[in-house]
Amino acid sequence: MSQQRHGSTPGEAGDVPAFPDLPEATIARLPEYLRALHHLAEAGAETVSSEGLAAAAGVNSAKLRKDLSHLGSYGTRGVGYDVALLVDQIEYILGLDKNRAVCVVGVGNLGHALAGYAGFASRGFRVVALFDADHGKVGEVINGMAVRHIDDLEAVAEQESIAIGVIATPPTAAQAVADLLVAVGVTSILNFAPCVLSVPPNVDVRKVDLAIELQILSFHEHRKASLTALPGGVGGSAGDQEAVGS
Numbered sequence: 721m722s723q724q725r726h727g728s729t730p731g732e733a734g735d736v737p738a739f740p741d742l743p744e745a746t747i748a749r750l751p752e753y754l755r756a757l758h759h760l761a762e763a764g765a766e767t768v769s770s771e772g773l774a775a776a777a778g779v780n781s782a783k784l785r786k787d788l789s790h791l792g793s794y795g796t797r798g799v800g801y802d803v804a805l806l807v808d809q810i811e812y813i814l815g816l817d818k819n820r821a822v823c824v825v826g827v828g829n830l831g832h833a834l835a836g837y838a839g840f841a842s843r844g845f846r847v848v849a850l851f852d853a854d855h856g857k858v859g860e861v862i863n864g865m866a867v868r869h870i871d872d873l874e875a876v877a878e879q880e881s882i883a884i885g886v887i888a889t890p891p892t893a894a895q896a897v898a899d900l901l902v903a904v905g906v907t908s909i910l911n912f913a914p915c916v917l918s919v920p921p922n923v924d925v926r927k928v929d930l931a932i933e934l935q936i937l938s939f940h941e942h943r944k945a946s947l948t949a950l951p952g953g954v955g956g957s958a959g960d961q962e963a964v965g966s
């Protein structure tokens with residue numbers, strides 16, 4: 721997932737800012753910590769060591785301690801972090817106490833899957849509207865919600881205070897859809913279309929592209945194969961050379 725981000729809030733003076741200006745990498749790890757903390761809480765844990773939480777979240781413990789120090793959370797020596805307190809802190813920082821309204825624009829293959837995804841609701845997001853430009857799709861009910869025409873966006877946005885717009889249209893339509901979302905006051909966009917959107921500075925865009933993730937994994941596969949092929953590399957041998965380019 722990549723990000724176009726604008727307009728971060730500067731931290732205030734003092735040891736722990738009222739709203740810390742967190743590094744992007746820290747923000748990206750907070751949801752992982754939260755997921756791990758929820759699992760720990762469900763298992764009955766009241767406290768967790770930095771090592772235990774780091775292992776559950778799949779990061780190294782020094783990085784975790786540094787991330788949590790940005791929130792003013794240092795844990796207690798010999799006891800660790802209070803699980804419930806840390807859940808509250810992370811949910812507050814991520815703004816998850818707000819139950820934000822989400823709309824999906826483009827109800828094709830991907831939009832269908834997103835509209836029916838139960839994981840949004842369980843993590844505090846309400847899908848309040850589905851839009852498409854195809855009149856043939858308008859009225860179709862998915863997960864108890866009827867698809868509306870994109871022309872209704874303005875009226876629905878006014879009623880529902882849409883906080884996040886998800887774009888699942890072809891890339892050729894994505895910029896026009898982003899412009900519409902911005903025009904009705906949406907300031908956060910999750911873009912699945914493989915294109916770069918141009919938005920005003922107060923709008924945050926995150927882009928999801930599974931093909932890019934596969935390409936990054938492909939790079940790692942390539943790198944591992946290259947290392948293996950090096951003389952003295954892990955299990956390296958001349959015969960491995962052939963596998964590198966395959």
Ligand SMILES: NC(=O)c1ccc[n+]([C@@H]2O[C@H](COP(=O)([O-])OP(=O)(O)OC[C@H]3O[C@@H](n4cnc5c(N)ncnc54)[C@H](O)[C@@H]3O)[C@@H](O)[C@H]2O)c1
Nearest residue numbers: 826827828829830852853854889890891893913928929930
């Ligand atoms: N990020 C990822 O990993 C990933 C994975 C799959 C697909 N995609 C992308 O997601 C997008 C959707 O893919 P899909 O397979 O669902 O396509 P699709 O053709 O099945 O669906 C696209 C939908 O968008 C609607 N649409 C077109 N223009 C519109 C507009 N101006 N306003 C509202 N709706 C409009 C179409 O009527 C259609 O229902 C594509 O851009 C695709 O490349 C991304």
